[in-house]
Amino acid sequence: MTNTSNNIDGRALRAWLHEFARQVAENSDHLTALDSEIGDADHGSNMHRGMAAAVAAIDADPDAGPGPLLKLVGRTLVSTVGGAAGPLYGTLFLRMAAAAGDTGPLDAAGFAKALRAGLEGVVARGRTEIGDKTMVDALAPAVDALERELAAGAVLDTALAAAALAAAAGRDDTAGRVARKGRASYLGERSIGHQDPGSASATLLVEAAAAALGTVDGQA
Ligand code: ADP
Ligand code: MG
DSSP states (O other): OOOOSSSBOHHHHHHHHHHHHHHHHHTHHHHHHHHHHHSOSOHHHHHHHHHHHHHHHHHTOTTOOHHHHHHHHHHHHHHHOOTTHHHHHHHHHHHHHHHHTTSSOBOHHHHHHHHHHHHHHHHHHHTOOTTSSSTHHHHHHHHHHHHHHHHTTOOHHHHHHHHHHHHHHHHHHHTTSOOOSSGGGGGGGGGTTSOOHHHHHHHHHHHHHHHHHTTSOOOO
16 A cells, blocks of 8 residues: 555554455464474464554554554464463553554654554563564664664665564574573574574564555655
């Protein structure tokens, strides 16, 4: 969907969340295969169940603006997804919602600020940091790239494309790392050589943003 306005409104955010749900569904088997190597083979099904429920929840509330929409997604993920990823993605969206507030559309800087708050929520809740071989290894470089590009005057389209590339690079980098958090950490050194499933789903989140929000004009 092309959004030519300056704002990321409820409609644009819905497009992002629908696109993320679509990409998760399409990649569910792949995410589960990654989790079967260093976890318990449920990351794809967890995320698929959660995002299907999240999309159903936002479709049932067509008038919700950006903040309430993000809150609904966060609450739905927390309540429908077991394991580590549900509460962590739930926290990401709930913190984004708090940063977005109830005041209406976000501009590009507001979106970046909300994503930064979401990332900080995941780091705090997961008691983790970059390099631990988790979803943070994709999210943190993506948020850094988004902020850097916007600060340099890039439009949102360009900034999100850079963020998606940074997420994918962070995801790929997890293969060479030892897992320090979550189930994969039980494997210690044996986790090396396997990509982290959460970093793969987090990359889909950023790629979905680039696909669905990238046409929004970043110059508010
Ligand atoms: P579970 O590990 O409970 O089976 P999932 O398989 O759905 O849950 O999700 C696993 C993913 O969650 C991992 O690949 C990793 O990216 C992420 N993860 C696990 N623990 C943490 C943590 N403490 N902080 C951040 N991310 C984490
Ligand atoms: Mg798992």
